[in-house]
Amino acid sequence: MTALTPVLAGTRILVTAQRRADELAGALIRRGAEVTIAPALGVVSHIDEETLLRRTREILADGVDTVVVTTGIGFRGWMDACEAAGVYDELLAALREVRLVARGPKARGALQGHGLAADWVAESETSAEIVEFLLAEGVDGTRIAVQHHGAGDPHLEKMLIDGGATIVPLEVYRWGPPGDPVAVTETAQQVAAGVYDAVMFTSAPAASAWLAELERQGASEVVRDQASSGRLLLAAVGPVTADPLVNAGMRTVYPDRSRMGALVRLVILTLGDEAHSVHTPSGVLHVRASAATLDHDVLPLSPNGLAILRCLARRPGEVVSRDRLLEVLPGDSADPHTAEVAVARLRESLSSHGSLVRTVIKRGYVLQTSA
Numbered sequence: 001m002t003a004l005t006p007v008l009a010g011t012r013i014l015v016t017a018q019r020r021a022d023e024l025a026g027a028l029i030r031r032g033a034e035v036t037i038a039p040a041l042g043v044v045s046h047i048d049e050e051t052l053l054r055r056t057r058e059i060l061a062d063g064v065d066t067v068v069v070t071t072g073i074g075f076r077g078w079m080d081a082c083e084a085a086g087v088y089d090e091l092l093a094a095l096r097e098v099r100l101v102a103r104g105p106k107a108r109g110a111l112q113g114h115g116l117a118a119d120w121v122a123e124s125e126t127s128a129e130i131v132e133f134l135l136a137e138g139v140d141g142t143r144i145a146v147q148h149h150g151a152g153d154p155h156l157e158k159m160l161i162d163g164g165a166t167i168v169p170l171e172v173y174r175w176g177p178p179g180d181p182v183a184v185t186e187t188a189q190q191v192a193a194g195v196y197d198a199v200m201f202t203s204a205p206a207a208s209a210w211l212a213e214l215e216r217q218g219a220s221e222v223v224r225d226q227a228s229s230g231r232l233l234l235a236a237v238g239p240v241t242a243d244p245l246v247n248a249g250m251r252t253v254y255p256d257r258s259r260m261g262a263l264v265r266l267v268i269l270t271l272g273d274e275a276h277s278v279h280t281p282s283g284v285l286h287v288r289a290s291a292a293t294l295d296h297d298v299l300p301l302s303p304n305g306l307a308i309l310r311c312l313a314r315r316p317g318e319v320v321s322r323d324r325l326l327e328v329l330p331g332d333s334a335d336p337h338t339a340e341v342a343v344a345r346l347r348e349s350l351s352s353h354g355s356l357v358r359t360v361i362k363r364g365y366v367l368q369t370s371a
Helices: 020-027 048-061 072-085 089-096 104-111 127-137 154-162 179-193 204-217 218-229 239-247 260-272 303-313 322-328 336-349
Strands: 014-015 035-036 041-044 064-070 097-100 143-147 167-170 173-176 197-201 235-236 278-282 283-287 293-294 357-360 364-367
Touching: 014 020, 014 179, 020 035, 048 072, 048 089, 048 167, 064 104, 064 364, 072 104, 072 143, 072 364, 089 204, 097 104, 127 154, 143 154, 143 239, 143 322, 154 167, 173 204, 173 364, 179 204, 179 218, 179 278, 197 204, 197 239, 204 218, 204 239, 235 239, 278 336, 283 303, 293 303, 303 322, 303 336, 303 364, 322 336, 322 364
Parallel strands: 014 035, 014 197, 064 097, 064 143, 143 167, 197 235
Antiparallel strands: 041 173, 278 283, 283 293, 357 364
């Protein structure tokens, strides 16, 4: 098997998801990234399984006209609970006889996983689109079972009830506090400090919880500036997940298709894009949050060396003064000699890669670029 090109070598990525986090991390690690998993929310399963099964039996006894499936994980959890209770086969037979409405492709996929076909899918993955569709069809006098997503959706129920429907709510799981709140706090602080190259999101509630943590730390503006400048990549699985971030003024990207695989590909392509690199006589240079790579090989740089190289890489081929380099070095030294020493040590670290940093007498230093 051919080894994958380590295009993400030297990058640090934060995954805020709980579900499928290991799968996301594994795909990024195989491309050379260092990944931290710190779920911004936890999932509390089967909050009231007795009520869930009672309402399932109501559906079997009294029937429903429509079943709304809002999440894949919720539908699968419902099926698992019913299988354990011995009513799975009966429920599956009943679901084949009613209209099935799915909130997006993941909900549709969960239905397909149990041999069922969605009659209609809200491609926008929003409850508003489901409400619009059902009300246009007419719901007066109908019974509708709604499998809720983790945050609940009272608006969806109210609109359908106002339209004359009777609702059978099915709560399978709910978002809860993060399993490791210290990790959420620490990683948020590290993002603000510039330690990460990207943060990934797979649910809108988790994105909102992460933003709330930034707000508690007074770090929202710093992270907003990082995202706006392109210094930090905020990547969401789809537009619904991205909404809280976008509404907070955070520049956020998401793939055309709301899939985990598409999200991973987007992050790999964006962070590995040569548009964000510098072509030097010795190879392609990427300066990451906590490392720099040359043709995807991590360079052995000190924090001072990385700070100097990052400053030079922002203006490749242009002269950068000693005073400007002094400003980006840790500490508060005002001695120009400090910058000279840092550049000398950087050159020493890069000595096996040729002369990447050139001195311009009495003016400063230049990062060499290839023609």
